[in-house]
Amino acid sequence: MTFADHLPILPIIIPALAAPFTLLVMRRRRAIGVGIALVSCVAMLAAGLAMLVRVSDGTILAYAVGQWPAPFGVVLVADRLAALMLVLTAVLALIALLHAVVTRADRKGWHFHPLFQFQLMGLNGAFLTGDLFNLFVFFEVLLIASYGLMLHGQGPARLKAGVQYVVVNLVGSAVFLIALGLLYAITGTLNMADMGLKVAMVPPADQGLLRIAALLLVSVFALKAAVAPLHLWLARTYAVATPAVAALFAIMTKVGVYALIRVVPQVFGEGAGAAAWVPAPYLLPAALVTAGIGFAGVFAARSLSEQAAYAVIGSTGTLLIAVAGWTTATLGAALYYLVHSTFACAALFLVADVAARRRGPFGDSAAPGPEFAGRSAVGLLFITAAIAATGLPPVSGFIGKLLILKSTAALPDWGWTWGVILGTTLIGVIGFARVGSAVFWQAAPGDKIPRAPISSADCAAPVLALALLAALSAGAGWASAYADAAAAQVLDPALSARAVLGERAR
Amino acid sequence: MSYEFLVASGIGVLVAGGIFLALRARTFQVVLGLTLLSYAVNLFLFASGRLVIGRPPIWDAVRGGAMREYTDPLPQALVLTAIVITFGMTAFVVILALRSFLETGSDHVDGDIAGRDAPDEIADDAKAQAERP
Amino acid sequence: MAFALTLLTLAALPFLAALAIAVLHAAPRAVQSAIAGGASAAGTALLAGLAAPVIGGAVPSARWAWVPQLGLDFTLMVDPLGLMFAGLILGIGLLVVIFAHFYLEAGEATGRFFASLMLFQGAMLGIVIAGNVLLLLVFWELTSLASFLLIGFWQHKPEARQGARMALAVTGGGGLALIGGMVLLGLVAGSFDLATILTRGDMVRASPLYPAILALVLIGCFTKSAQFPFHFWLPHAMAAPTPVSAYLHSATMVKAGVFLLARLWPVLAGTDLYTGIVTGVGLITMIFGAVVALFRHDLKAILAYSTISQLGMMVMLLGFSREAAVLAASFHILNHAAFKAALFMSAGIVEHETGTRDIRRLGGLGKAMPVTALIATLATASMAGLPPLGGFISKELMLYETPKIALLGLPWLVTVLATLGATLSVGYSLRLAGHLFFGTPRAAEPFARAHDPGFGMWAAPALLTVLAVLLGLVPMTLAAPLMGAVTGAVVGAPAPAFDLALWHGVNLALILSLIAVAGGAVLLWRHAAALALWERARLPDAQVMFKMALAFADTWVRKGIVAVHTPSLQRMLLATFTVIVALVIEGALTGGGAFTGSRPGLPAPPLAIIAWALLIAATAAVVSASRQRLRALIFVSVIGLIVSLTFVQFSAPDLALTQISVEVVTILLLLLALNLLPKAPPLLSSQPRKWRDGALAVTGGVLIGGIAWAMLTRDPGPSIAAFHIANAKPGGGGTNVVNVILVDFRAFDTLGEIIVLGIAGLGIFALLDTAARGSAGSRLARWQEDVPHSPERHPMMLVAASRIILPLTLTVGIYLFLRGHNQPGGGFIAALVVAIAFLVQYLAAGFDWSDARRRFGEHQLIAWGVLAAMATGLGATAFGANFLTSAFDYFSLPLIGKFELASAMLFDTGVFLTVLGAVMLALAQLSHIAQRAARAQAAKRPAERQDGGAA
């Protein structure tokens, strides 16, 4: 048993330790607390990258927590997809944390850093676990932490939105538990791989229950992913959240998508009887509508943060359009676009904040404010972020959308898909251009804002996010190759079954 | 009348009550609704181990470690976890509701606010003509 | 790959220049324009180096892999067509930079200007030398973005912002269509490599997708090249500084569409569909643009519409699908680039010098600014197609081809309309020159200011005009080789023999152009009358329509979005529950299988039925009394009691214990909160809504109850729990299997669970700590008891009981904790019991008294609890086992005898601490703000009494 063998659990342990420590030191020694938080994020990134390297050859690491063999204990499964999500999370976390610290947003209320670390623990756990109930637990961890973070800074708007966000998710959790109970009652197991094998043996008499359970579970994931019509909770929640937090939340809807990608092929794939590919008839239409609504929202929104929030919805829709294909090509395209859209939306939230901090009373709303220092620079950041979010060249979103277009061309409904993807891009472009030109070009009567100019340090985080997008475009060849490999791995549940269950898999 | 019917119908009634209350407009009613829902969910999860009388999953020398001697312990463990989590969530939402009431002066679930706060049209389009020299 | 480096440099130069200028945005203008000009010059030089071999037939190209999965490679290639365009882009680019250097006013953001300009140059250059259609798309959209920035350069002008957005919307949108078309094209042709695609024309034209591809590609081209009905953005783009108009909107960007048509000519051209659409659209555009140009008064508007018209002519020629027509188009591209750029710059000069662009306020400028007049007049003559200028030759070539094309089955139609177009272009050209430089000044003031600018400013247009003249005088020597090569490249075959000359003897073409000239003269002569006619006829304006469409979309999309997304929790939940219910029904209907299983039911004794009745009644009461909140809470605790009893009955002692203790804490929590909430608020929901929700609720209840029934009446299959039971004692060292699962088999869940509780505690603290401040604080201060209360705060008997209860309960708690591993109990239950023991103290003796005796901070409890649990997990790794691996052993001491120590106990301690901390944190904090409220109340009372006394 060497240190390397514990690799899969590190991304969970690191924040789980960092959180209580920051909690203990924060009150007296701020700097140390922030230091711990940053170090923890870097360590997480390191662990993620190590895992990425480790699994890039196709190996699937299975880590039996408590050394109880799967399916009896909880097992962590690190494959290409998990590693990808972990690295993505860690990088995003660094960006968000950087912004929070630089803009001192972390001081606007209690316990930002412990909550932040716990949030990351929940995310990493959700990406790693190979056990359905454990997935529920980690969902709850990341949710309760997100409640705290979403309310960070408080104020009426956040509290109002908070009530709705929390209640909706509580209902979601309730449904999750019902689905779990039903699945356990039918299959007698909680381990995903094991359940994938057991569903094949479900007698005809229980097929109805099986399908119901599957539909309930999928609908929970759809709620987390904010798929129309279950997306209503998202827009205001994200728009009012502290920008650094909102940036981190860019990954939250992706958790729902991830869960779909992870669970459907593994548990409800071929041979799942009545539950085979259970979301199939609904996912594509819902995704198309979601994408449409999202970018229509971008078009209709009246402030940068609101646009960012709707862009999250739109990007999730676009992403799920590809997922709904359930082929290696489409899933690969989806994974590439997932990474891209996460950073793009995060960048939007951050740029919106940078602008709002400079426009004083005008915030990031489309009302023309006085000129402010570095307007064209911030404007340039916004344009880049907007290009990325809409998927125009030369940023990675373009490549992502090309991948999706190309991979979906073979599918029966490609006409709809293409129409929506290209159409939403246009709506998005127009929307961003309007609000952007109002915020960054139009000067209201009365010149520069009479406030002390803000140091441009707060541009660091958004610039970093955009730089990552540039890298993602430059390295698109490698990235999409990895994404395809990850997709292929996910779509072959036998692989992970063998890795997790060993000889039990037969 | 079988126990199975009593439990199942009980769950159903709790769910119905929960959904109805969750759809009310006052935070406190919604909290009550969520409470009912969580009772129902815990019972449901518990029921996934079926109903067994007089065989608690506690080892004794006589019965040893044979599955059939005991009721299914796993759902019980899951429910325990669920109860704890639900308690945490309920506590949080209760206090959030109270806090939002204190902040906004209304215990309406939407804080008595509908629509958005942002200006309704982009100034650029409206002011375009006016601005022209 | 011999040319790889050259090509790469060629493509990269403008971008590097843009970057450099952006970095040096504060540097003096000279530096910036030097960089820009230098880059353009260098590029031109590189290109010149390539010219000879390319015209000689070589096609320098280089390829770097980028996204293989996509077929997107970074391929660059320069063939004659690309060469010609690249030449225009770089050469005219250089001149524009020089012109702009003198044109821009002092204090303008020259950095931003030149950076954007070079960004555009790079993008445009990319389009014409891209060897991969996907790469071409990248550059294509990039030009739209660059033009967006350049048109909007004068940010303070609303027309600039709107013009920029319109251009972006139209060309960008067209670009998206083009993306669709190109990806389809690539998929059909089996490759995205341009060279390969060009060889697979037949395959493409044969494909059923050909119409779709054609439509999408043409939309892209037509929007970019401002073809009717997508032309309207171009005049609005004239809000840009004149150098931009000269560069993007006459010489280069608007020709991108023409370029792409030419580029894909071998693949797409040759079908009736193609000829029909492209010729038709080009022809209409040519005439339409010319007519409008004839009646505009703004110099730049006239030039813009003339550009539209000229582009229409080129598109039409390409539409003919004939080699000779392609030659004509190519030659006209060259001519137009030369004279139109010159004209834009001249217009810029005129505006610069006279301060106006309104042709009605100008005139007779020939005396005031002879040089400009000479340059502009010659350029105009070329535009009018008068000999001996290049424009004349290309027009001749066109009119020579038109009779060979039949449109709508009418062989003469194209000829007639083309001649009409030519006539009109003569008309607006003559008017431009005539009304500008000849005759008498129409307004004194602009004329007074007018005089020729410095050499720097007229050098560029002069050079271009000279080019335009030479293209007419010595076309063969100057352009023939290039034209031949270009035509060959476009048609993908050796070009037919041709002769570019002013004089081919008297033929139809010559007669037609004489008619055109004569007609043009007449138009100039009768212009006033024609203008009156024009202004009476109100033709529908595409731009107005576009604006209306956008406004309409804006209004209704916004209305829709706002309507749907009104942040209403009730709506969110309604949607959620509806979806859930619908899905369950769907599953039940399509899934099949039996409703009731075969498991024999357990007969229920009367007592059970009574308990059930209690549950139903209590639930009903909670629902019906949900607004008499205290009563509702009483019924809630009845439900809790029945649920606990259920757990007892069905062999779940641990659950019973947990339920009982959680119940108490929850009720305390709700009571604390309720004290500050309205007790019996007015009714909100309307009656119909209640019925709707009721129906949904009942459906949901029936469905979930039904599922539960189906589940309960089925015998369980083999379960992983068998392993848990079998290994609880031998493997986990405990006889309470549930507890062993919690602290060992699935301890990982428990770890997450306590963390959830801990986070909840932290979140609650963060929420309540601020409650004393801001509006919440003031509201707390204004807090009123809604009913008169008893003055007694700490009833004696309660206090007395609480004193003895604390030690007793703690003892029981310790007991429950220690035995948890083997008997019902455990860390969580113990923690709740202990918490309750302390809460009783708070309840009896009050917050201050109890809090003063508190030993540990709740935050510390939570932190140490999580750390203890983590430490247990990590401890295992120290022994080379996996995280959270448990260990236990039996020890024995004299007297005391055999006892067990299990690492799980340490883990359970972590659980205990966290739960205790979280529960205490939540309730203590909550009671605390309630108390602040009470204090605020008490503080107010004496004041009131005094008021009473005074009254």
Added chain:
Amino acid sequence: MIAYALAFGFAALGLALALNLWRLVRGPGLADRILALDTMVINVIGIIVLAGIASGSGTSFEAALLLAMVGFVGTVAFAKFLLRGDIIE
């Protein structure tokens, strides 16, 4: 014999619960409902004890103990709420 006694006991306590329910629903005052709830707890303890005798195992004993220990907290809190509004002050 013991079986009959147990049957009688369960029946009697069940009936008691039903009577409590009547008072619980009928009220009239909140205090009456609270009292009914308190009595219900006592009767449930009795039922659990009987069940323990019936099953011959002590596993359900702690449930009864816990009810006896913390059951009153709810009752007291309700009462305190009616008296003072603020249950912890």
Added chain:
Amino acid sequence: MIGDASLAEVLTSALIVLGSTIALIGSWGLVRLPSLIERLHAPTMATTLGLGALLAASVVWFQLARGMWTAHELLITLFLFITAPVTANMIAKVHLHRMRLGETDAPPGPAGRPAPPPGDADWATYEAPHPGTPGDFAGD
């Protein structure tokens, strides 16, 4: 049927019948007695002799029939003896309080309202306990 077991059975059965009967009567009293303050007396029976007998039955049964020495039932009695008077006291206070408020759903009952104690001090429910007196236990 002579012997421990049968004795145990007889004893246990008797105790069970006694206890459950008392509990039932208590609940009946809760239903039939005229007002809150009278009803308050009824459950005391269930708490004391009712549960007492049942717990005794349990002790006897496990002791004599099963040979398991269990006395932990006594703990339940212990806790009930501590808590029952408190709950009764609190509910009585609520009754007193509401009588003064004259709430319609809290009729005084046959005994009517209590007379104030001799001296100038009123009952604690109506007048905060004077500092230093036993009533001021927590010491405000």
Added chain:
Amino acid sequence: MMSRLFPHPGLSVLLVIVWMVMVGDFTFAALFLGLVVAVAVPLFTAPWWPGRPKLRFVPAIGYLGVVLWDIVVANFQVAAIILFKPTRALQPAWLTIPLELTTPEAIAVFAGTISLTPGTVSSDVSACGQYLLVHALHASDPAREIAKVKARYEARLKAVFV
């Protein structure tokens, strides 16, 4: 030393008993743990019960016996009342009992005893702490009731609490 280790010996004894009763089997291990608890818990909870009263054991035991007997008797009396006495024949009454006990603990035990015997409920204490308000379910002669409880309980309690 002993007093610091056992701030309240009576409580410690009670806890040991409670512990052994809970554990249910007499092993040294159990006793040892019980002793640990009996020492630790009172020490830990000392601040929560300032000024604990001292009490005499023997009288306490006696008192307990009397109370238990009275409870049983009272149960049957009240049962009879509930079952057979019509409401109109019921004579509920408020008893104001002058207190001789002075410590809150003693008064609490006294009042508790009264409440535990069915038929009487201690309802309140006077603000001055000198009177106890008791409600009697059926008291034809309130004065006799008062005298009885004072004689049977209060007198004995004065001996228990010193």
